[in-house]
Amino acid sequence: MCPVETDRWDWMREELAERERTGRLRQLDTCTWLENGWMLKGGRRLLNLASNAYLGLNPWLTDADWAALQLACRSAGEPGVRIGSGASRLIAGHDPQHAELEREMAAFKGKEACLVFTSGYMANVGTISALVRRNDVVFSDRLNHASIVDGIVLSRAHHERYPHRDMNRLEQQLKKWSVGGLPVSAGGTMPQRGVRKLVVSDAVFSMDGTKAPLSDLVTLKERYDAILMVDEAHSGGVYGAEGSGLCHALGVQQRVDIMMGTFGKAFGAVGAYVAADDIVIRYLVNAARTFVFNTGLPPMMAALVRTRLAEVRAADRARAELHRKAALFRDCLTAAGLHTGDGDSHIVPLLLGTDARALTVSAALAAAGVAGVAIRPPTVPEGSARIRFAPMAVHRDSDLRRAADEVVRIVREQQHKDVMGEIV
Template structure:
């Protein structure tokens, strides 16, 4: 296996070698994490609504541990389908105004499972160039033809749909909010194109579910397009603050996935205590609108502060705020310098993003205070100048 060492050394020289570092929450200081015994302002978490440490959710999970045990013991189609699963899926379908819902172990398995169950040889999947890796892998698993359109370029998508209009089955897949850039998909145009060309539309609301729309129903609902989207995917690992994923749609879709989605069929069910915690988070997510309001206010403040400091951060409404620095080594040094100043902000490099677009990806939570964000923007400005003025 010497070739592995050679490849790893090459990755290190290119500043794309990764390693894991232990982090711990700070229960008494929401929005912080501990690394190396130091509390850091956590600007790299997807815990958008600050629910991951909520005592009410923890209490529900503790109670379920005592009554349901540690694990589910089998896949859902064997004996792992506890009653808490069915109650959660009923609540999810009601929340999303859909006929039915299905819970998966995580977002990666949901996307790969849905795509490979819907499309196959002879079909075409149309996918945004910046879609999440789980979508790309799902297309590869499906053995369908992959027609990748330029990011949010509806003219390019129309051209590809026209080229493949006679294929047996056409599936359009997009993120609602793109995880590394924070911008939004043009969902209205995607709906029009899917109707014009007779395609199926699948939207992944991983970074928008819980954040947009009434009761956090997501971007599709916020735009009034929920009935036009055929397959609605979301995750519990971000705004919900837990782990897992869901798919909502009509009853036929859910019955099909139950029988055809291999990641669901061949995986042990999530622990019942976790499912109970998700149900509690769903209740809180719908009833505590102040969390969304606080998150959106934090996003506006942080973007304005960085813009005033000379950084180009775009005009998105999402809590994902990237600063693109280009070179991998520069992004690594920027991240390390921020950590020295008390900020956890991870460098994102290829292959997660395109070559030449390495960045610091900031992500906000409702737990961040105005002072913390304003002070962080000043620190980011000073570090950027010290490293050779990374402002744009």
């Protein structure tokens, strides 16, 4: 009897079809960046309100940039600009540019040492899974980035999620896991002495634009003898003296044990770093699997980031413009009665509720010349689909006002259609 022929990828087709049916199918669209915060996408010229390049630093290499790169690499002993690391940095991939970048970033963050990773995702996953293991516990804001969640899962530690910025709930959880308090673990047993407690939080939450209560977090971590790790991905370069981050802006940087940040957002490059005490960094070199077993950041990019660090530190005017323009855009939306959440940062979400409504508004915005991407679950909680707007320092006020007018017009038209549909 002949075996019945089946398509072994049927389950994929079914899942993708279901995602398309529910409005959650993701796909890639080629984008070409233009000057003054514009882009080409799908044949349309759009105002780019969807990127993380907050400071609007030049995204293209100039001849002067290339000459500076060659000089930096040759002065370190290389015959030219090396494109790739060629290996894990523990084998043959540790370039002088990596070492210099880490030294400069440690000084910038006011920590003893720093370790550069290839991306923010790699930094969070590797660091968290190295710091805690089975029977340890991580306390994480419910709206933390997926890379934090994945790092906790891979660590196999207990995962205590607290409601967004709810310090009362966090303290209850810390008490439960503290010797001398009510130390009952998730499994119903008394945790052993020596259980590591790690508190992790974004500094600025990427999809809400809200800020973590960092002063309260450091107080609680000290009260309950926990480690505190703060993800400065969306606040680095944007807050603090010379763009040093929200921890510095609030004066708590020395009380935060571990600061992570990226070069792919305000810095406009790629890569990430972890800054901490020297012992922590030396431990991560040995225990962070996403560092040990990963090809190093290209030396060319490490050299570029060193140049970009100097630009970020000198970008006080761009930071001021970014915050002013984000406030301008938010005020235009809220004045029209639109819901932009509880944040007051440079990230401006437009909360729309359903996936279908967010997709409809996003498509209408593209037709009107505005890039505003629909953000849907699981990136955000169920029922909170939105458009996430991110103005840049280089956007012109007139462009932002026009974009805001289009947002208001499109949302009102959609609201009218929703009302008429309910009446019918």
